[in-house]
Amino acid sequence: MDAEYIAGQRQWQKSLMQAGLAGLSWPIEYGGQGASPHRQLIFHEEHQRAGGLGGEPFFVGLTHAGPTIIAEGTEDQRQRWLPGILSGDLLFAQCFSEPGAGSDLVSISTRAVVEDDHLIVNGQKIWNTRAQHADMCELLVRTDASDRYGGLTYLMADMHTPGITVRPITAITGRPEFCEVYFDDARIPLTNVMGRVGQGWNVATTTLLFERSTAFAATIIGLQRVVAGLAEQHRNDPVRAHRVQELSDDVMAVRALLYKTVSEQENGDEPGPTSSALKLVATELNHAVHKFAALEDRAHLESYFEAFGLRIGGGTSEIQRNILAERVLGLPREPRR
């Protein structure tokens, strides 16, 4: 994923913005069109069907950083960052995970202390997708070591701040998909804190709920195209055609769940723990479809490799199952460490 690819994606995003097609469901005052989430979803489907660029570099900004800023940010923060996300000028990364804290995110140890009107950040993040190209990041830090949940603070950090070093990691695809990010006395203004110092866990939860709900719309829409191609490829082979039909039925069911989730949002409901169901079934089905495709045709191998990662990023399938069991089905909680 090189600079030329990113530049092309930024240009495409800018064209969408200029055509009034970026952030259809975002508020008009921040560059959106104030349309319903359903219209946004229909646009995504048609855009992908017409061969529009996927916009992967803007995944964080468009699907969860932006919505978090709309939901939790101050008016100043919304004005500063939302138009740049829509125009492609501000590419966001997520700096949550650490070498010792992934599923158990509340265990992060990157620390920050308040000094005058800044937070001074020290520590290390890892698995930060496309952080080498990012202008800003969602950053979760520990501001109080004695308070597990109340000791976390969430801020948006400028990636060009002195003291931030980004080291790309090569993924199984052979490309530097994600990074390690080091913070050495990086000074981030307090005006970049989302909510207040010590309220980071609540804001991070909002981000994760957005990330686990409609953020996977593009994946689900993409699957419709993949199964249509497989159906065409295997139409004269009854055994394989039968399996493709099963996968295709599952894709339609997940698409229906996506539309149901969007309907709930349209009724004013914030995404809740049921969004874990969408993340779980979308990424597991994505894996199953690309596995079938890759066994038949090596051209699908890279998508198959990527499908493993989608089951982990944003919270693993095991964690989504735990959330559904405990918070949706009301089953007993597993013992906490």
Ligand SMILES: Cc1cc2nc3c(=O)[nH]c(=O)nc-3n(C[C@H](O)[C@H](O)[C@H](O)COP(=O)(O)OP(=O)(O)OC[C@H]3O[C@@H](n4cnc5c(N)ncnc54)[C@H](O)[C@@H]3O)c2cc1C
């Ligand atoms: C493709 C990809 C992109 C990513 N992008 C980002 C990014 O942009 N920003 C970012 O901050 N992070 C990112 N991540 C990191 C991701 O969020 C973490 O890898 C994930 O949360 C799991 O954490 P971990 O790797 O520390 O594994 P661990 O938490 O150590 O988990 C290891 C295994 O144990 C299982 N496990 C852990 N706890 C439980 C439990 N309570 N019950 C049952 N099973 C459990 C897990 O399911 C997993 O199989 C990305 C990861 C991938 C693969």
